[in-house]
Amino acid sequence: MAEPTKNAPITDRLPVVVIGAGPVGLAAAARLVERGIEPLVLEAGPSAGTAVRDWSHVRLFSPWAEITDPAAEKLLAPTGWARPDGAAYPTGGDWAKQYLQPLADVLGDKVRYGATVTGVARAGRDRIVDSGRDEQPFAVHIRSADGREERISARAVIDASGTWSTPGPLGADGLPALGEKAAAGHLSYRVPDLGDPTVRARYAGRRTAVVGSGASAFTALAALADLAKEEPGTHAVWILRRGITGSTFGGGEADQLPARGALGLRAKAAVEEGHASAVTGFRTQAVERDGDTLVLVAEDGRRLDPVDEVIVLTGLRPDLSFLSELRLGLDDRLQAPTALAPLIDPNVHSCGTVYPHGVNELSHPEQGIYLVGMKSYGRAPTFLAMTGYEQVRSVTAAIAGDREAAERVELSLPETGVCGGAGLFDEPDAAQAATGGCCATPATLQIGTGAPATESGCC
Numbered sequence: 001m002a003e004p005t006k007n008a009p010i011t012d013r014l015p016v017v018v019i020g021a022g023p024v025g026l027a028a029a030a031r032l033v034e035r036g037i038e039p040l041v042l043e044a045g046p047s048a049g050t051a052v053r054d055w056s057h058v059r060l061f062s063p064w065a066e067i068t069d070p071a072a073e074k075l076l077a078p079t080g081w082a083r084p085d086g087a088a089y090p091t092g093g094d095w096a097k098q099y100l101q102p103l104a105d106v107l108g109d110k111v112r113y114g115a116t117v118t119g120v121a122r123a124g125r126d127r128i129v130d131s132g133r134d135e136q137p138f139a140v141h142i143r144s145a146d147g148r149e150e151r152i153s154a155r156a157v158i159d160a161s162g163t164w165s166t167p168g169p170l171g172a173d174g175l176p177a178l179g180e181k182a183a184a185g186h187l188s189y190r191v192p193d194l195g196d197p198t199v200r201a202r203y204a205g206r207r208t209a210v211v212g213s214g215a216s217a218f219t220a221l222a223a224l225a226d227l228a229k230e231e232p233g234t235h236a237v238w239i240l241r242r243g244i245t246g247s248t249f250g251g252g253e254a255d256q257l258p259a260r261g262a263l264g265l266r267a268k269a270a271v272e273e274g275h276a277s278a279v280t281g282f283r284t285q286a287v288e289r290d291g292d293t294l295v296l297v298a299e300d301g302r303r304l305d306p307v308d309e310v311i312v313l314t315g316l317r318p319d320l321s322f323l324s325e326l327r328l329g330l331d332d333r334l335q336a337p338t339a340l341a342p343l344i345d346p347n348v349h350s351c352g353t354v355y356p357h358g359v360n361e362l363s364h365p366e367q368g369i370y371l372v373g374m375k376s377y378g379r380a381p382t383f384l385a386m387t388g389y390e391q392v393r394s395v396t397a398a399i400a401g402d403r404e405a406a407e408r409v410e411l412s413l414p415e416t417g418v419c420g421g422a423g424l425f426d427e428p429d430a431a432q433a434a435t436g437g438c439c440a441t442p443a444t445l446q447i448g449t450g451a452p453a454t455e456s457g458c459c
Helices: 023-034 050-054 070-079 092-110 197-203 215-230 258-272 373-377 385-399 403-407 428-435
Strands: 016-019 039-042 115-122 138-144 149-154 156-159 207-211 235-239 276-280 284-290 293-298 309-312 369-371 443-445
Touching: 016 023, 016 149, 023 039, 023 070, 023 092, 023 373, 023 385, 039 092, 039 115, 039 149, 050 092, 070 092, 138 156, 156 385, 197 215, 207 215, 207 293, 215 235, 215 258, 215 276, 258 276, 293 309, 369 373, 373 385, 385 403
Parallel strands: 016 039, 016 156, 156 369, 207 235, 207 309, 235 276
Antiparallel strands: 115 138, 138 149, 276 443, 284 293
């Protein structure tokens, strides 16, 4: 593939636009600076790591040693910055304040805040036009916080905007459940910060449904279980579209990311100690009001007992709307780059079994546009920061014309059992066949001091 460095000289003198001042976007900027290429980071929020700050109360699975980029550390070193204890696990707030914001500050005016990207195209060419397309710079349309519109020319675009702004809905078919929007006042799509008195009051002494089967759901269940120990009447109803199997709670003590394994064990304890009840095989179709409470209705007609609040943690998805005039090659299931999708398919891979990848897997029919970081994974839930740092190392090398470095992708990731996604694992029978687990029959399980009695004698 022809890289931007082979375009007209005037294009080479333009900056590379990086969308998003999160961990991977800022790492991309640091790598570009290292290569002598001018970056321009466009961040919609008012500070670095805006999305990360939204979950500032949540502790990361990975320690400091695995969440800082080497090129970024070199850029920070002259300021006297030193990486915190490599073995310590920061919260999202720690990550933003102690690493992301200092990095953005070093980059200075190469980072613009309050700049929302509303569209990216080839200058003077919509997606239909072939003639002279590759020779044209990118036209990046932005809207400033004050409403002012602007167009910036770029030699290449690295989209590291993530997926945080587009959480998955409650409905099991990928669309909002009937009544979901009307019940918005009682729904949240984020892990609650129970350290905030207002948020704590919202859930204390109440029944809360937690919908989802990933790490965010584990975090919410563990937090609500802790709250239940202090606030009588607090109870979580954990809703899963699949059955409970041996892998439901992740890798446990065998997880090479110990903090993630411990989180799964905390969620398991929340159920076993009776602070949460698990409802399996439940695919939500509708949410109905019952006075001041909500009733969730499944596609098979089952109705749950009323709950006061619902926390929807059904995954995230990429916002591709502002890239509609570009020729992207995306997998029709995961919405990830076509060549990358088979390597990250959650039906097959966990975080640790993703094959190392770089520019070859991240390229599109449109030359010079790269989706990196969490956005590159589309709807797959298996992303790790280390993966994103390696992606931008490869991509920036390609932009610089260093093909050898771009294709020299080396990365070792920890094995984990927590990264199972939807797909195969949505089917209890398939999950049983794949893992040797059971609980294939939709059921409501109130798990107390011992294992529940089920017809299959497991779980």
